[in-house]
Amino acid sequence: MENGGAHAAGHSAAAVEIYPLSRYYFGAKDAFPDKDENPLDRIQRLKSNFASHGLRTCVLGVLLVELFRHPHVLVLQVKNCFFKLPGGRLRPGEQDVDGLKRKLSRMLSLEDCAINDNWQIGECVGMWWRSEFETLPFPYPPPNSRRPKECTKVFLVRLPVSRQFVVPRHLKLLAVPLYQIHDNSEVYGPIISGIPHLLSKFSFNIIDDD
């Protein structure tokens, strides 16, 4: 992509390599039992966990591939309706990076365990806070000094030139272009639809040897 004019010298943009979708392989593994509880029971469970362990921390991964010269985010679709990023809740005392690797392997690898998986976790690109479990997340801690109940950290994950993704059968893995998730909170929710804003400072090197 040319710019029609020289980029001014100075700050070099953080660069991210992305590879064509065709370099990746996709398979399926057995579904794991998703907690099929009703929303009210879930809120109750989260509240009692908060009483025992404090702030609930979730970690999510942004995995990028290239298609038609445009970055695409790997997004999981649950029950053919709602969308989520790979990731999930940290166990009490678990570090962000370890927890994210654990979740990525569980959702995207043949092995459920992360020990042999080579995930490259990059920088945190954004954070979201909830003041209650049933309310929307916001990109800042609650301004009224109330303790947040949940914090979600979004990390860039740097994919290698090729790898195999093995997805549990109850989830569908999609590659969605940035222009489709941009400003599309109705379909993807505030966290996924906000990803183009969190990634805008990066310059993407599309590595395509073909």
Added chain:
Amino acid sequence: MVGSPMVNLYPLANYTFGTKEPKMEKDTSVSDRLARMKVNYMKEGMRTSVEAILLVQEHRHPHLLLLQIGNTFCKLPGGRLKPGENEIEGLKRKLCSKLAVNSPSFSPNWQVGECVAVWWRPNFETVMYPYCPPHITKPKECKKLFIVHLSEREYFAVPRNLKLLAVPLFELYDNVQRYGPVISTIPQQLSRFQFNLICS
């Protein structure tokens, strides 16, 4: 994993705001502005502009400094780079022009930090995107937002025709109608920073 980058935020009361001579906008309408942009593009190629995110603290919540023109239109301090100008030097030049006393000995020591957002203008129209849209090979403008770390105390001189506001992040978030797509998405772009809210 890299730890969250830190930013110190000082109370709004630590900063003094004086005035200086008016700095009028070069264009009186959106269509004039786009026409001038086209002329400049023919001469110099893609326009690169740089803008500053200046933050203070009030009631233990980060506030963004915005310049208000007239009764409603708000913008970040910044502007167009000269052809070949370094981004950081250009941003400092714009900050002095918009916010500093017109005297070299009283220039604030602007600490330009990292770039937090980049916006692209595909055509000579007002719409911009946080990525270069597919099939666009010749974008007309690239706008970069930088966080600028303020010192504990500072004296700003604001042009008489502009008002400097300190707006809380919760007021900007999702408020596209009032602040536009660039300013209303700054809270998400700042969410990864750890703010050290310093009270007086």
